[in-house]
Each structure stands twice: as structure tokens, then as C-alpha cells.
Amino acid sequence: NAGVTQTPKFRVLKTGQSMTLLCAQDMNHEYMYWYRQDPGMGLRLIHYSVGEGTTAKGEVPDGYNVSRLKKQNFLLGLESAAPSQTSVYFCASRGTNPQPQHFGDGTRLSIL
Amino acid sequence: GENVEQHPSTLSVQEGDSAVIKCTYSDSASNYFPWYKQELGKGPQLIIDIRSNVGEKKDQRIAVTLNKTAKHFSLHITETQPEDSAVYFCAAQDYQLIWGAGTKLIIKP
Numbered sequence: 001n002a003g004v005t006q007t008p009k010f011r012v013l014k015t016g017q018s019m020t021l022l023c024a025q026d027m028n029h030e031y032m033y034w035y036r037q038d039p040g041m042g043l044r045l046i047h048y049s050v051g052e053g054t055t056a057k058g059e060v061p062d063g064y065n066v067s068r069l070k071k072q073n074f075l076l077g078l079e080s081a082a083p084s085q086t087s088v089y090f091c092a093s094r095g096t097n098p099q100p101q102h103f104g105d106g107t108r109l110s111i112l
Numbered sequence: 113g114e115n116v117e118q119h120p121s122t123l124s125v126q127e128g129d130s131a132v133i134k135c136t137y138s139d140s141a142s143n144y145f146p147w148y149k150q151e152l153g154k155g156p157q158l159i160i161d162i163r164s165n166v167g168e169k170k171d172q173r174i175a176v177t178l179n180k181t182a183k184h185f186s187l188h189i190t191e192t193q194p195e196d197s198a199v200y201f202c203a204a205q206d207y208q209l210i211w212g213a214g215t216k217l218i219i220k221p
Contacts, residue, residue, distance in 0.1 A: 004155075042201060042213040043156070090155050098144035098163065098205055103155030 002026050006091050006104035013081045013111045021076040021107050023091030031094045032074040033058075033101065034066060036087040043090065049074055081111045114139035116204050118212030126220050131192055133215045135202035136184040142204040145185050147176060150199045150214075159200075160187070192219050 035043040045058030049068040065077045092101040115138040143164040148156035178185040197219045202212040
């Protein structure tokens with residue numbers, strides 16, 4: 001029973017490089033979310049999806065893109081990484097309203 | 113839009129004592145209020161939640177109370193133990209989940 005799995009767990013990038021973070025859930029959840037968490041702070045929503053093939057902007061979407069081609073996967077892309085995007089990224093999923101969000105263990109991303 | 117304020121930002125209590133964390137929300141349409149615990153290096157984990165048609169909910173040493181009129185809800189942890197040390201987040205949901213800023217709970221031996 002894996003729940004929400006995020007890959008990779010750690011990554012170091014140089015400014016300007018691109019990468020994709022993968023989130024996979026095995027709970028058949030409709031809703032999926034990407035958050036970032038900066039040191040000592042709470043969670044800020046980047047993008048989210050209410051179902052396969054849909055995406056929407058959250059609180060801090062600039063510099064990120066997402067795709068939900070399959071129901072179980074939600075990808076977060078950084079096209080041109082910037083030092084300000086150094087953070088811990090969390091993916092979450094949930095069933096239909098109102099249900100709790102289930103989180104992965106995060107991807108720690110450093111951009112030099 | 114919804115706004116959630118959480119207090120205190122840091123709470124230090126003696127092992128065995130009780131801890132209370134408080135949150136207020138602004139949108140009267142919010143109808144679901146979860147509490148999450150985040151341990152170092154881990155993602156947040158749900159510890160208890162409450163829906164707007166309920167005033168209080170308990171699960172062993174943890175309880176949550178909701179006052180819809182005043183738009184505030186609180187987390188109560190009794191008989192605190194060292195493993196309760198973590199960051200706790202409250203949240204409120206109407207169509208979107210809005211998070212509080214978190215409370216760092218420190219249990220002193």
C-alpha cells in the first residue's frame with residue numbers, strides 16, 4: 001500500500017536547467033496537488049488537478065508547469081530553474097469532497 | 113477568499129501536560145477542518161479532522177473543537193509525550209484547502 005510516491009527524493013540543479021518531478025498515487029484519487037514548503041513556513045499551493053486531463057493554478061504558479069495525462073500521475077515541471085525555487089516540494093491527493101489530502105514524503109530541490 | 117490564522121507559532125510544554133493550538137478562519141462557507149502533523153523530513157500526515165456539522169471530535173489523546181459562530185477551531189493534545197514533538201498545521205476547506213502557517217510543538221522532558 002504505497003499511497004503517494006514522489007520521485008526523485010533529492011535533486012541539485014544549476015540555474016537555467018529544467019527537470020520534472022513525478023507524483024504517483026495508487027488510491028484512485030481524483031484530486032492531486034503540488035505544494036512547496038520553504039524553511040520554517042507552511043505549505044503554498046503551486047498547481048492542482050481535479051481529474052485526469054485537467055490542471056489549475058494555485059497560489060504560486062509562476063515558473064512551474066504541470067500535466068495530468070493519467071489519473072494516477074501528476075507531473076511538476078521547472079522549465080528554467082531559478083535559485084528562488086529551492087524548496088521542498090510535496091505532492092498530495094484526495095478523494096471526493098470532503099476528504100483529507102494524503103501526502104508524499106517530498107522532493108528536496110536545491111538550485112545553485 | 114479564505115484566510116486561516118494559526119497560533120501560537122511555537123509551543124513548548126512539559127511532558128505529560130496538555131497542549132492547545134488555535135486556528136481562526138474567515139470564510140463561513142468552509143465545512144471541513146483537518147489537522148496535520150509533520151515530522152522532520154516527512155510529509156504532513158492527517159491526525160484528526162472535523163466537519164462543520166460536528167462541534168467536537170476525540171481520538172484517544174487528541175481532540176478537536178469547532179465553534180462555527182466564532183469561526184475558530186482548536187487542537188487539544190492531552191498527556192503529551194516526546195513523540196508529539198512536531199509541526200502541526202490546521203486547514204479549512206470550502207472548495208479549496210487553505211492552510212495555517214504551522215505550530216512547532218516542543219515537548220520538554
